[in-house]
Amino acid sequence: MKSYEEITEQLRKPFPPGTVKVSSDGKRGHIPVQVYMSRLEDIAKSQWHWRIIGDPVLNFEKNFVIVKGEITLVDTVRQGLGIAKIAKVDTSSIKNALMTAESEAFRDACDKFKMGWQDLAPYRDWSTSPVFKDISGLHLNEGIVIDNFDPDVHSVMPSVGRECIKCKKQLSHNEELLLSLNGIKFAYCKEHIPQQLIKKQI
Ligand SMILES: [Zn+2]
Incomplete structure (x- = not known):
């Protein structure tokens, strides 16, 4: 070494x-x-x-x-x-x-x-x-x-700043990334993201 x-x-x-x-x-x-x-x-x-x-x-x-x-x-x-x-x-x-x-x-x-x-x-x-x-x-x-x-x-x-449209929780960067990668325009947190909209897991 x-x-x-x-x-x-x-x-x-x-x-x-x-x-x-x-x-x-x-x-x-x-x-x-x-x-x-x-x-x-x-x-x-x-x-x-x-x-x-x-x-x-x-x-x-x-x-x-x-x-x-x-x-x-x-x-x-x-x-x-x-x-x-x-x-x-x-x-x-x-x-x-x-x-x-x-x-x-x-x-x-x-x-x-x-x-x-x-x-x-x-x-x-x-x-x-x-x-x-x-x-x-x-x-x-x-x-x-x-x-x-x-x-x-x-x-x-940097503030992403969006809130989940269901529960109003502030979205994390990973949640924003998940939404973007799936082409989802609306703000959903991990819990409320409609499963049928997820094309792939990251
Ligand atoms: Zn939510």
């Missing part, structure tokens, strides 16, 4: 030329999730672990989804936050948005371990990176930096 120091020293080494994907205006760059993942696999082997924390936050008023996750590396944990727009409220768009948000969260967590910093340095302006803390309901305990994050979106932070 390697120590945390040995692993991070290797993880932080520059990636091969051409790894950074650059936006068409040449101003922004990112490293694909698969690149981070395979480096973690190669170097940390069984000593790293990724998990999603809690339920995704789905906002169908503003059409975005937030996923929070964390990477455990040996004995050290770093969290990441990812946000993605939901193109429209249907099953595949929501799934796509969830996957994009998870990728962003994963990338964000990798960034906390300083992976790719040397490669991304030319595309970063540290002084103006948007930092946001304590988003209500997410209980973040450290500042989060997301590249290219749209402050107009994060200022409206």
Whole structure:
């Protein structure tokens, strides 16, 4: 087994030329999730672990989804936050948005371990990176930096806010997800959702 120091020293080494994907205006760059993942696999082997924390936050008023996750590396944990727009409220768009948000969260967590910093340095302006803390309901305990994050979106932070039309109970994010995945427009809680409307379990 390697120590945390040995692993991070290797993880932080520059990636091969051409790894950074650059936006068409040449101003922004990112490293694909698969690149981070395979480096973690190669170097940390069984000593790293990724998990999603809690339920995704789905906002169908503003059409975005937030996923929070964390990477455990040996004995050290770093969290990441990812946000993605939901193109429209249907099953595949929501799934796509969830996957994009998870990728962003994963990338964000990798960034906390300083992976790719040397490669991304030319595309970063540290002084103006948007930092946001304590988003209500997410209980973040450290500042989060997301590249290219749209402050107009994060200022409206997330409340789904619908109530079950039968019992008036506030719907959870999972209940909203269940309704969306089944194409159900009305707000039902888990208990009152008509069984014949459920196409599949999630
Ligand atoms: Zn109900």
